[in-house]
Amino acid sequence: MADKKKIGATIKVKQIASPIRRNKVQQLYLKSLGLGKINRIRELQDTPAVRGLITRLQHMVSVVE
Template sequence: MSEQTPARRHKPSAASAPKGPTLKVTLVRSVIGYNRKQGEIVKGLGLRKIGHTVEVLDHPAMRGMIQKVRHMVTVADA
């Protein structure tokens, strides 16, 4: 019988860190009760639960995502 190796987790490296100007986005309202698409946008931003903060690149695509869920998040310059 062959033994299976345990699953390896991906470790983020310094090379995968965002390059360029970034924004700090914090989820301040629950996605429950809102449109499903808005919940998917929040997930796409990398936010998981209320109070979670992530740094995202400051470019038009991310700005558009933030604009769609502006009632659920706060944004600050990083």
């Protein structure tokens, strides 16, 4: 059985690259994470959907904590 996360588990995501000259879909993924400018940090709930977006944007974002 998979490990269940805590109800209030969060993850901090930091944007490290610019969305300029990127695919439009990747720009939309950044917007859905609440990012858009370099060095912005967002605290999001740790869900499989957020984890999936982070893996698709692993060249543009990093997990701070």
